[in-house]
Amino acid sequence: MRQSDLQDLRRALARRLQEKAELEAQVRAVQSQFQDEIAPLQEEVLRLQMERLKEAAQARMRSAKLRNAFHDAQAAYEQFQERRASSALPDASGEDLKATYRRATKQCHPDAVAEPYHEEAAATFQALESAYDANHASAVRAIADDLDRWGFPRAPSDAMDESMSDPVASLREAVADLDASIERLRSSQAHRTVSAGEDVDVESIVGAQKRALQERILELKRRRRARF
Numbered sequence: 001m002r003q004s005d006l007q008d009l010r011r012a013l014a015r016r017l018q019e020k021a022e023l024e025a026q027v028r029a030v031q032s033q034f035q036d037e038i039a040p041l042q043e044e045v046l047r048l049q050m051e052r053l054k055e056a057a058q059a060r061m062r063s064a065k066l067r068n069a070f071h072d073a074q075a076a077y078e079q080f081q082e083r084r085a086s087s088a089l090p091d092a093s094g095e096d097l098k099a100t101y102r103r104a105t106k107q108c109h110p111d112a113v114a115e116p117y118h119e120e121a122a123a124t125f126q127a128l129e130s131a132y133d134a135n136h137a138s139a140v141r142a143i144a145d146d147l148d149r150w151g152f153p154r155a156p157s158d159a160m161d162e163s164m165s166d167p168v169a170s171l172r173e174a175v176a177d178l179d180a181s182i183e184r185l186r187s188s189q190a191h192r193t194v195s196a197g198e199d200v201d202v203e204s205i206v207g208a209q210k211r212a213l214q215e216r217i218l219e220l221k222r223r224r225r226a227r228f
Contacts, residue, residue: 007116009171013150014120016178017108021127021143023185028131028139030190037206039084041213046077048220055224097140101132104144113152121152150174 053070060066108124131139185191193205
C-alpha cells in the first residue's frame with residue numbers, strides 16, 4: 001500500500017510540474033509585455049497627477065485638502081515605482097540563460113525520465129522550450145528551479161524515495177507547495193487576461209490599455225497647461 005501511495009504522489013507531482021511549467025511560460029510572457037509597454041505609461045500618469053497636485057498645493061498653501069491629496073499621490077507614485085522595480089525581470093547573459101535551459105532540458109526530456117512520466121515531462125519540456133525561445137528568462141529559471149527541487153524520476157526505482165526520511169510526507173508537501181504556486185499564477189492579472197477566452201487577443205488588450213493611458217497623459221498635460 002505504501003508503494004502505491006508513493007507512485008500516486010509521484011504522478012500527482014509530475015502533473016503539477018507540468019501544469020506549473022505551462023502557466024509560468026504563459027504568465028511570464030504576458031507579464032513581460034505589460035511590464036515593457038503598459039507600466040511606463042502607468043508610471044507617467046501617476047507622476048503627472050502628483051506634479052499637478054503639488055503645484056496646486058503650492059499655489060494654495062492654506063488648503064489642507066490639496067496638501068493631503070498631493071501626499072497621497074506622491075505615496076502612490078513612489079509605491080508604484082517600488083513595485084515596478086521589484087517585479088522587473090533580472091538581466092542575464094545569454095550564456096547563463098542557455099546553461100540554465102540546457103540543465104533543465106536534461107531533467108525533463110521524455111527520453112531521460114521514467115516511462116510513467118513521459119507525458120508530463122514532454123509537456124514540461126515544451127513549456128520550457130517556448131519560454132526559452134521567447135527569451136523569457138524568469139520563466140526559464142522558474143521551471144528550472146522546480147525541476148532542480150523536485151524533478152521527474154529518472155528510472156523506475158525507489159532510490160529517491162528511500163533517501164527521504166518520510167517519502168510520503170515529503171511528496172505531499174511538494175504537491176501542496178506546487179498547488180499554492182499554481183493558484184498564485186492562476187489568480188494573477190496576466191493569467192486572467194490569457195484565460196478570458198479562447199479568442200482573446202493579448203496584443204489588442206495591450207493596445208487598448210496603451211491608448212487609454214496615452215489619452216489620460218494628454219488630458220493631464222492639457223489641464224496642467226490650462227491651469228498653470
